[in-house]
Amino acid sequence: MAKRYARVKISDIAQKAGVSTGTVDRVINGRGEVAPKTRQKILDIIRELNYEPHILASTLASKKQIRIASLLPEADKNNSFWLMPDEGIQAAWEEISHYGVILEKHYFTYHEVDSFKEKLDAIIGSKPSGVIMAPLYSSLTQDALEVFQSMNIPVVFINSDIENQQNRFFVGQDSRQSGIVAAQLLDFSLNDLSQTFIIHIFTDKIGNTHIKKREMGFREYVSGKGQNPLTITINTQNHQEIEALLEQGLGMLENTPRKTGIFVTNSRVYHVAAYLKKHNLNHIRLVGYDLLMENQYYLKNDFIDFLISQKPWEQGYKSVTGLFNNLVMKKQVPATQYLPIDIITKENIDYYLNI
């Protein structure tokens, strides 16, 4: 219920300092040389009057536009995950487009390094104000990062990070910790981690550091309990082959009623769920990642117990708002923005689907 104080504006400062608004503008925005004395005087008045720029008027007057370029993998059936960050980016952009923000979306073909490079070069050539990218090819990404830096263009890595890289923003999940959460969830149920499995199914060869970190976190937790998980690695996308390999690795479970936990290190957990369903292994606990349609189905039918969400929509959303705050609002933005490690079950999933 504070009384309304009239906003102090540039013209107030100008008047008080006995100069024109142009001069005040120059010192506020560093737009040219101003006599040191005048400059100091204006600075003092600004402080005294507690001046705050009127961001709406400012963006309206300056017809400047900022262009955000995004580079994500093309989403397809094998890759529906990447639809979500794209939608998050779109949603955030729609909220800020009034500020003269332009969004230029680029997509590369997931496993084609040439496609990645080509699009990345196009972005560099277009000199955007800021970049959001999935840094899947780390060496190409690092090269590009240097170029962007030299052009003073901020870059946001989305979903996965590049090791030891400081000059970037990152929006994503703490992968190691998510592995720990997975282990904890199994532990909670089993009270005995003596026979757990880590299953890798067709994990990326590119940009797979987060998969390794997930495994690391999981292992860390399990070995803290004095146990050692078994690892099964499957390098195919073919469902038949996957099934055969699961049979080979998990066949022993069929003859024992013993409760066992399985951690699948990516979103392909539905393959394991299908296997469990086929063999009626309802007592096996299964944890994996991401709310793909297939995973949702098995979660709702009790073959997957927990899904860990990477919050892909939010990743996109926060990438844009981060860039906006940095470029337009001139605010400090944290270099690393970890999103929550959401635990999704059959009973709470509905409230995570329709953002």
Next chain:
Amino acid sequence: MAKRYARVKISDIAQKAGVSTGTVDRVINGRGEVAPKTRQKILDIIRELNYEPHILASTLASKKQIRIASLLPEADKNNSFWLMPDEGIQAAWEEISHYGVILEKHYFTYHEVDSFKEKLDAIIGSKPSGVIMAPLYSSLTQDALEVFQSMNIPVVFINSDIENQQNRFFVGQDSRQSGIVAAQLLDFSLNDLSQTFIIHIFTDKIGNTHIKKREMGFREYVSGKGQNPLTITINTQNHQEIEALLEQGLGMLENTPRKTGIFVTNSRVYHVAAYLKKHNLNHIRLVGYDLLMENQYYLKNDFIDFLISQKPWEQGYKSVTGLFNNLVMKKQVPATQYLPIDIITKENIDYYLNI
């Protein structure tokens, strides 16, 4: 990489229609009588040119301000929960204050109906543009709601809802479903719900419908498994008394190694955790609500297994953005906005604390 098209503006429409911008403004914003023919012509051109108003220019020119009034319980040690919605409200407001949005915060003393009424009347008297309130006294709230309606002032209920009330916005959790989630989490661990407890500790007499719904959801799940939870109701805030009553109700657990699950229907779950700790009952599974400091402590020390977050900060945040979208952006806002039912454990809590 769409080519940039120049924005179509009111003057373009005016020119094409052979009228002044004032007339165009009149039809766009319904600001006065316009000859039907002219009106139709302008409408057609607007459609044809796909005109979109420039919201920044509009709010800059119209010096109109919108005032949002909030009414929350005063937060204190017994009630730190309410700090969070307040912070969320503040944060959202800071993001939109440029649009000439004024925030007027009001607080009432939690258990004093007079205080509630007094502040509510003050808000009504101040004729705000929109209201955010914790509707703790339902009959007073309903009266006020009618008044606000007659003044055409939108109202957001935060955290708890009022039964059968349609003419309001609600931002909060699906309480019944959160009880189901709690039961599912215990079920996941115990595989046997034959001996579970529901414990009510000093639940509000006012605005306690969400507590009842939580119990209902929990019961629903448990009875779906053919079981019936025991209920313990404790009507004191005094820790000694609570302990004595817990002793009385849970004493039997001390002599049995049997795994049991306990569901505390509100944030006072830390009292039960303290009891379990004192009696070394590590094998009992405990679920409750909210990330109070005390609860965080017991979660990290394994006496509470899961906390369900009501996302109080987000509740505040979304209340403001909802009102903003409704009042300033003239967007459709859903009447009921359920927030996710976040499952918090020792291992993921850190990523939920520092929004």
Next chain:
DNA sequence: CTGAAAGCGCTTACAG
């Protein structure tokens, strides 16, 4: 190094 003036796209009295 500095000022005067026009303009961003829309809104608001005012006059007719």
Next chain:
DNA sequence: CTGAAAGCGCTTACAG
């Protein structure tokens, strides 16, 4: 029912 003009707070050439 309609138009002309001033103004919101800031930025941008331009002239000096």
